[in-house]
Structures are given as C-alpha cells and as structure tokens.
Amino acid sequence: MRRALLLICFIAWHIPCLRAQYSFHVLEDTARTLTAQQALDMYKNGGFSRLESAYLNPGFTTSVFWIAVPVQDTAAAKDLVLLADNAHINHLEWYALKDSLRLLSVTGDFHPFRQRPLVHNTFAFPLDEGAQLYLLKADKHHESIQAPLIVRSRSQLQEQQAGEALVNGILTGIVLLIVLFGTFLFTTTGDKVYGWYALYVCSVLLWIWANKGLGFHYLWPDSYFFASRSRPVFVLANLVLSLQFLKGFTGIGKSHWMYTPFAVFQAIWLIMLGATLWPVDYTRFAQASFYLQKSLPLFSLLVIGFITAGLIAQAVKGNRPAIIYLAGTSVFITCIMLENLYHLGKIKLPEFFAHFGMFTGVVLEMIIITFGLAARFNAYRKEKEAMLLAMNTQQKALTDTIVTVEENERKALADRLHDEIGSMLSLASLQLSAVQENPLGSETKLQHAGNLLKDISTTVRNISHQLTPVAIEKYGLLHAIEDMVQLANASGKIHIELVLVGFSGGNEYPRNFQHTLYRIVQELLQNILRHAGASHALIQLIEHEDACSIIVEDNGKGMENGATAPGFLRSIHSKVSYLEGILQIESEPNQGTMVNIDLPLPRKN
Template sequence: MPGYLLSVLFLFIFTAVPAQPDHPQHTDGAARTFLVWEDSSRAATVSEALEAYHTGRFSPLDPPYLNPGFTTSVYWVALEMPPQQEALILVADNAHINHLEWYAVTDGHADSLAVTGDFHPFRQRPVIYNTFAFPLQPRAPLHLLKVDKAFESLQAPLKIVTRQELQDNRSEEALMNGILTGIILLIVLFGIFLFLTTREPVYGWYALYVLNMLGWIWANKGLGFHFLWPDSYYFPSRSRLAFATANLIIGVQFLSAFIGLDKNSRIRKVMRVFQVIWGVILLLILWPMDYRVFGEYSMSLQSSIPVFTLIAVLFIAAALVQQIRKGNTPALIYLVATLVLLVFVTLESLYHLGSVKLPEFFAHFGIFTGVVLEMIIITFGLAARFNFYRKEKEAVLVQMHEQQKALTDTIITVEAEQRKALADKLHDEIGSMLSLTSLHLGAARNGGPANGEKLEQASGLLMTISQTIRNISHQLTPVAIEKYGLLHAISDMVQIANSSGRVRIELVLIGFRNEQSYPSNYQHTIYRIIQELLQNIIKHADASNVLIQLVELEESCTIMVEDNGRGFDPAQAGPGLLRSVRAKVDYLQGRMDIDSQPQQGTMTNIEIPLPGKTLTEQH
C-alpha cells in the first residue's frame, strides 16, 4: 500500500500546494532569471520559441520550479544569465520527464546541445546523472530548455550548480542509495528466510512487498533507468506507476495475511475488489502501446487513479483502525509504520516545494529513510509474530503430546479390559465346557447303556468349543483379513452375528476394491471399530434391526451404524460412552458423531481419512 500511497501523496501535494519562493545563495553571486512559455499546440520549433521570447510571451518563473500538474502542453524554459568563467550546470530535478531539448542561444542563433529524456536511452544524457543535468555554454547569455511531459503530471525543480557541486552530490547520493538499498535487501533476505523456515505465506508476501517497494524507490529516483533498463524507451515512463500499482496489489495481500484477516470477511472481499481493479490498471499501464495516441484518455485515467486509490487507502485505514479496536496488535504495528513513512514523504515533498527547510540528508533521502524505517518497524512486528507463533506451536505440540498420552492410556486401559473379558470367557465358557466334555468322555469310557448318547453329547460340546474358540480368535485377530481381505472379514463377522437369530443385520460395503494397498493396521482398526459397535448393539441396544455401511470416498471413508434399539439421551450419557471406539477413531485422526433419542434407536457416523490424507474442517 505505501508504494502507491507515495505516488498519490506526491500528486496531491504537488498540484494542491503552491511552490514558495526559495532563492538559493550562489557563491558566484551571478544573477539568473528563469522564464517560461507554455506551448499548448506542442508543435513550436526552437525558432518559434526564440521568437516568443523576443516578443515577450515568456513569463517569469519565480521560484524556478515548473509545476503545472497534469498538462497537455509543452513548456519552454528560458535561462538568462551573464557569461561565466566557471563551468555551470542546470539541473532539472525530475528523473521522469519524457523529452527534453537543450539549446544555447548566441548572437540570436540557437545551437542544439542535447536531446534526452526517458523516451531516449540513458547514455544520451549530456551528463550521467540520475535526474537531468545540462552544461551551460559559458559565453551564451541565453539558454532554452524544451520540457515535454504532455498528458502526464509535470513537476520540475530547476537549479544551477557548479560541476564540483554536482560531483559531490552524485557521490553522496551513490553512497546513501547504496547503504539504504543494502538495508532493504537485507530485510528482503530476512523475509525469504522466514518464509523458507516456516512456509507461511505472510513472510513470502512480505519479501515480495519490500522488494517491489525497492523497485518503486529506484524507479522514482532514476536509479532503475540508470542501472537496470538504460536502453528501454518503453518502461522508464511507466516504471513508477507500474511498481506503485503492483505494490498495492501485493501490499493488500501482505496486509491481509499480516493482520490475520479472514478470507470470507467483508473487509477482505472489498480489498479483493480493489486488487482486481488495480490488476486491470496494471495491465493497462504495461500494455505495449503509445499512450500519447490516446493522450486525453490516458491523462483522464492517470488523474482518476489517485482519487480511486485514495478512496481505497482511506477504506484500508478505517479497516486497520477497526482491527486495532479489536485488539489486533499487527494492525497497530502496520498503521504506525505507515504513518512514519507518510511523515517523511510529506516533509520531503514540502521541501521540494520550498515550503519547509530540512537538513540536507532528509531533504534528499527522506522518502528512502521513511521506507527503511517503515520496513524495520514491520520487520520487528514479523519477528515478534514469528516468535509468538513459535511459542504457540510449541504449546500445540505439548497439547498434542498430552492428547497422545491420554489416547495411549485409553487404548492400554481398553486392551486390559478386553484381556480380562477374554480371560473370563476362557475360564467361564471354555473351561466349563471342557470339564463337562471330560465327564461325558469318562462316562462313555466306563461303558453302559448310555455310552452312545454320552459320546454324542461330548461331540456336540467339542463342536461348540470349536465355534467359541473361532469367535474368540476373530475377536483377537481377524484372520480373515489376512486371508481374504477386509470386506470378507466384515461380511464373515456379520454372518456370524446374523446366525445367532437375535438380530437382523444388513451390510452395505462400497469401495475398498484395492484394499491391499492400505496398511494392515489401518484395516484392522476399521474392523475393530465396526466389531465393537456391533457388539455394543447386541449387548445393550435390544435392537431387532441393524444397518452397517462402510463407504470408501476419494479422501476418506465413512462408517455408519444404525439400529432401532432402545436408544438413549446423549445429554445423560457419560464421557466413557464407546470410549474404546472413540480412541480408535482418534488414533486414525477421524471424527465421530452419535445421534440418539430414547426409544428411537441410535445412529453412529464416523469419518476417517484414508492413509496419507487429512480431513477438511467442518463448517
């Protein structure tokens, strides 16, 4: 957001605040006069401009600051000064003027000295400088500068410096630009590091946001044209607007992630609309066409963009205030960082207008400094956020460990209860039947009229024992899973329960045709869940009909068991209800819901993710 906010603020300040007289002190004491003539036809030649000068159509430009705002005209600036021995240079302190022509007038004749601008290669500049610098002819009493930025917003502070002063300024700017760029690049690397460490999108958006902001600064200061795209005639005039618009799109994305806006919130939806509109604007900016052909339309679009963007910025600011009132600390950090930047932007802008006095450093590097401070503040906020989430993650891990421990304790307890029940069954049923069989066999061995009857009774008991042992074996380890597969094992279990005649069970199995690809433990646990639900119905529900469904889906499987038994009131059920089943469902990271009413039966619905999958959140 701040990238475009800078552009918006520039436009409003430069078009709304008049430049104040600011007459610099010159060491040579020479009198300089700046005059300006507006060529609304945009077709005047240098001879016609010189004629306009001689006929008095030029007006004084005091202070020497060309600031018409959005314009459709071309401007001719005349510089009157006596011949000088020292080499002087005129600086037009704006890196984004499309076309400039520089002339020296001697004996009424204008000689062309340079043709440059961001519609021309950077090497065409008469002096290698990020803005525009034009050497004066020492013996020429008059110089003319043609300034063409038609259908755009034009601001051009003009000043005369010596060659040494220009060299000193260039060295100082190179040093400070390098230092401040290095700081921002370190912040970018920090964001990339956090993103690679955590894989959280907020840090990736932050790195991209800061890098794009650096692109805007380089474009605004002319560094991009100097070092990155020096031969382009297409991008220099669009670079600031392109970076600013892209920064709005990226900035809103980062802001939403940074302050934790819900994707479905009203604020986020409105911001998404802004992003779409800015995306369309960015495409129009980068569209490879000569926008001067559509000059009036292009200027209308450019002048309306700041108004629309200001509305969007005010909305975002209101959203930030709303989030701050809700106790959103990152929103407060972001707002403070943005306000710090705006202070520096406003001060530097007013300095260039001659409205305030600033130390030399802040006068030329105020915006750069403001951006660095903004990024540092946000970086501290991100570092605090990273530390907070790290502690939160540790707390979650501790909680998961406690839950896993509780789950393990539950499984151990349930297994102990099952072993005890199995021991009781072996002792009470198998033991008593074996003792009775032994008595029958002993009586048959002693002989007697009932010998055949005793042998037949012993044989029947042995068959019962065999069947009981088979059932116990299935309860311990469903051998049928290993031999015939999960579906066959479940069908066999239901068939055994149906054969008792106590309940009628209907079984529906869908999917699991490739069940061999699932781990054995996964299949065994599903089998146990269905087995325990069925046993619970037979023992407690007093049901006559049961429906069991096992359905394989794309990401999960569902188990639905429904009976027409006595049911129960869930509000009165204890926490231990189907504890063993719940433990197994939790072990497989599934969900379990029980729906029951007294005398209306019970329906248990279980959803379990397939191996390697996870369940989506329920809404």
C-alpha cells in the first residue's frame, strides 16, 4: 500500500524541486582550454550568462560548458544535492569555493560508476556547508549534451530514487514478460516472427536501460568502452531487429516493393553498428564520430517517415498486421521523433516525460503488438486443427479405399476360384467318375484328369503368389519381380524390359514395405496387360540413398488425361499414399503412358 501511494504521488507531482531558490549561470568554452580558476575569474568578471530555464541543452556541440551555482544560504546547503539529470555526460568536474576553489569530485561516462559522489543513475553532487559558489564542468564535446539542472534535498532525492526504482521495476517486468511470451511462441510454433519479436523487445529494453543509466549502474559499471557506446549500439540493434520483425509480421517478402528499401536501411544501420563497436578510442576520431552521431537521428527520422508511409499504404489495403503494428508503434514513433529532436537540441521535454515517457510508450506499443501476435498464434492453432482434421479425413478416405480394394481383390479371387478351379475340379471329377463307371479307355480319361490336376496346381500356385509373394521370403524382392516379369513375357504377347538397381541386400527392409512395393509393380504390370494394348514396356526399380523410384513406361493406347488417374489405378494411388510417396502419370492418347513413383525408404531391419 505504501509503495502504491508513493507511485501515485511520484507520477502526479514528480517530487517538487528547489529550482526557484537557485540560479544557474553558464559559460561556453569553445576552445576547451579553460581551467577551473580561469572559469572562476570569468564568472567574477561577468563572463557567464544566466541560464534562464535551468536546462543546459545546446544539442550537438564541440564545446565544453562551465556552470556556476551561487549559494545565498550557505548554512542550509549542507542537506542539498545538485542533479545534472542526464546519465550520459562523458566528463564532469565538481568544484566548491570557500576560502579557495577546490575540486570535490570527478565523474562521468569516461570513469567507473563507483567514482560518482552519490549512487544515482544520473549525476548527483552534494553541496557543502559554507561554500559560496559551485562550478560544474560538463564535457561532452563532439556529441549531443543535455543536462536539466535540479537542486533537491537529500530526502527528496531518496523519494525520487524510490519512486523511479518502483516505476522502472514495474515497466521492466512487463517488458520481460512480453519477451518470455515471444520466446514461448517461437519455441512452440517454430515461427521466426516470434523469435525476432522477442529479440526486438529485448533490444528495446536494453536501450531504455542504457538511456536511463540503469545499464551503467547494474550491468557494465566498470566499462569505459561500452558505457559511452551503449545507447547507439542498442538503438541501432533495435532498428535492425524492428525491420526484421516487421517484414515477417506484415508479410513483406522478397517480391514486395518495401523489401529492398528495408534491406538497404538494415545494411546502413549494421555498418553504423560495426563502426560504433570498432575497438578504438573514438575520441581520436572526434569529428568523424560527431558526424556519425549527428547523422543517425536524421537518417532514423527519414526512415521512420518512410516506414510510416508504407504501413499506412498497407493498412489502407486491409493488411491487418500492418494496422496492428501501426497502431502499436504510433505512440512509440512519436516518442522516437521527440527523442531525436531532443538530442538535436531542437525541443525541451517535461521532466516526467524525459524520465518515463519513452518507457511507457514502449510498453504500450509492446502490449498492442503482443495482442496482434496472440491473434496470429490463435489463427495458427486453428490452422493446425483444420490441417489435422483434413489429414484425418484424408486418412479415412485412404483407409476406405484400401478396404474397398481389398474387398474387390477378395471378390476377384473368389470368382477365380469358383470359375477356374471349380470348373476344372468338376471336369476332373467327371473324368474319374467315368473311369469308375466304364473302365474301358480309362488310361486316356486318367491322363485327362491328371492334366486337369496339374493345371489346378499351377493355377493355385499363381493365385497363392498373388496373395502372398512367397518368392520374396525365399529369394528376395528382386527375384520375385524377375519371376513375375518372366511369366508375363512367356505369353509372347508383349516384351517387357526390366531394370533393377539396388535392393541387393536381401530382406533388409520391413516385410510390409517389400510386399507393398511388389504389389505396386504387379498392379502396374497387370494394368499394362489388361488395358494398355502395348507391345513393349519398360519397368525400372531403382534404390537411392533414402528413397526408391518405380518408373513404368509402355507404348500402348494411353489415356485421355494423364494427370487424372482412371479407376483401375486407384488401388496404386492408395498404396503410394500409404507409403507416403508421390505418384505422377504422363499419358496422351495413342502415345503410351509413363508412371513415375517416388517412395521414401523405411529404416532397414
């Protein structure tokens, strides 16, 4: 309850300050050569000008600035603190004038965090009792400098720190939950959009932490190298990742007109990122660094304008993700524009907005986009459910086809047993009965009966091979197919050429796969014999590393539409689907037919 009241008071009034009781005077040292004593002398001689708004904001500059803070009530100053409320000033020197001018502290981004006189995310300088004047040297030449100057009591500073810590903790927790949400969706669906979103949000959070001084305070407190580069590094990473996420979220593919400009922008930002992280002291290249930092916000403003125009065009066309992204980023884009203008020294921002406006805008943007991603995930889930339903329907249809084919095969077998075997057994029975009734001429009748029994035996063996190819079990798949083709060639009505490659390892594949493979070749051959009217055919069975191919060609009468299989190929379709293969048929009337089947190979026994 106490924290909630503290938060409400902090947001509503933002800790009243003591600016009215203190005046600030500034001197710009364009040559960057003044000493503290020389600056003091110039102040006494009227060389400083009054800083009316208590806000040092020259923007990008090549100068060093001296700020004078005269004290009227020296006894009351012992409980006061001067805030230079910017976490990114390279070098600061804090002097006090009592009997003489003396240096109290040296701090800044170019010094370890522990060197700050008071632990604070920005720069807090305690006032001493008895000093009539304070001098603050602020050096950030060849960069952008802003420093709101605020005098507060120590108790007010503690309340401010507690309030800021609470707000920062709440907003950071919200953003981290969004990062975890995006990571969860990425690991669940494998959709890269969610992964890019998690990285994008994470880069935004790190940029805000760097911008507010939290990163230097907690993450890299001893890094001179990274403390002064963290903000441009994370803002560049944020820009690159935001475009990467935007392309996936709104469906901007390689054929889209915005894809190439996006790629160019990303390349430019990556070059800038590489230059920022180049392991050299950038102060040696102050002028080049100055132009790089000055061009970044200008270029970013132009790109933001282009992206906004592109998103509006997509939204007008009814692109729902573009509408969601545009709605979510409208606040953030406004904040970025204000931030860029702030760094350019063109505008001044209210104190509260400078502290939490960007953070709040980011959180609002992330919440809106997260709702859009949740809707995308819901659509993905429904799509998967529809796909599973379609697969179940397809599997049921495949099962029905297999059952129908099996029933037809059983019926054909029953008809053959009844018509062929039954009739031949009846003739053999008649012959034997005739022998019993009239022994005369029994040798001829017995010979006829023996021949019928041989035919019955041959027919039963052929039917048995059709039901279960025993040759596969005894001699292997290749021998069984060779035997089948040899029997077809023995009729003399057609010449079949057989090409077998691979499958030399015997029964190394599962029995069910070999039998189904045999049945496919058998049915293709039967279709040629019964329907094609061909005089020549070619059958190829080729084993590859992880698949096998069946290619059957004939010079028969062909079909009207090779793309649509006739009814007598339905059984082959079902078997190929059962083995998760691909069936292609090419045929033209009087031009023959070619059937190409690709089947994945199962694991070997």
